[in-house]
Amino acid sequence: MNENILFDFDNVGCIGIHLSSSLLYCIINIIGFAAMFLSRTLGRTLFAAAARSRNYATTAAAGSSEGHNPLQEFFEADRSPDDDKPVVYGRSWKASELRLKSWDDLHKLWYVLLKEKNMLMTQRQMLNAQNLRFHNPERIPKVRKSMCRIKQVLTERAIEEPDPRRSAEMKRMINAL
Numbered sequence: 001m002n003e004n005i006l007f008d009f010d011n012v013g014c015i016g017i018h019l020s021s022s023l024l025y026c027i028i029n030i031i032g033f034a035a036m037f038l039s040r041t042l043g044r045t046l047f048a049a050a051a052r053s054r055n056y057a058t059t060a061a062a063g064s065s066e067g068h069n070p071l072q073e074f075f076e077a078d079r080s081p082d083d084d085k086p087v088v089y090g091r092s093w094k095a096s097e098l099r100l101k102s103w104d105d106l107h108k109l110w111y112v113l114l115k116e117k118n119m120l121m122t123q124r125q126m127l128n129a130q131n132l133r134f135h136n137p138e139r140i141p142k143v144r145k146s147m148c149r150i151k152q153v154l155t156e157r158a159i160e161e162p163d164p165r166r167s168a169e170m171k172r173m174i175n176a177l
Contacts, residue, residue, distance in 0.1 A: 024149050028060075038085070041055060089139055089142070090142075091142065092142040092143070092145040092146045092147040092149070093109070093145075093150070094149070095149045095150055095152055095153055098149055098150055099156075101152055101153075103157075106150055106154065108154065109146075109150065109177065110147065110150050113143050113146050113147050113150070114147070116139075117143045117144070117147070120138070120140050120143065122140055124137070124140070151174055151177060154170070154174045155171070155174055157170070158170035158171045158174060160172045
């Protein structure tokens with residue numbers, strides 16, 4: 001073997017064992033997959049530990065010992081089947097009410113409504129897949145109406161803006177919603 005060659009992939013000798021390049025390539029791939037698996041597993045463990053420590057105060061205050069799973073936000077809390085009373089949900093937001101809100105409040109409300117819409121759509125899809133009836137289907141149009149009204153109020157504000165550049169920027173942002 002030549003001393004100038006650092007690594008000869010055609011004929012690698014390791015303690016008297018000679019490996020072919022294809023076998024060495026397979027071993028390197030297996031080691032790479034193992035390293036990737038370990039890094040993902042350890043990364044998830046570290047992220048979960050960080051999330052648990054961040055949410056420790058809220059979990060301790062609630063008296064619950066289980067961690068918060070963000071995917072639970074896509075599902076509504078189950079009611080017991082003994083509850084015969086129908087749950088009454090609110091109405092959609094009126095444009096006159098939304099005109100009184102600040103930009104930040106409308107921004108927060110938009111994402112609350114978006115989260116609610118995603119939860120309702122997920123729940124409807126899950127129940128349809130199980131051939132079950134979706135309770136309160138009238139909630140989805142209420143959320144959509146509120147979201148459309150937020151866009152309407154924001155568009156009105158963009159039109160009233162005296163600066164044409166800022167008005168155009170606001171309209172682009174509203175259209176991206």
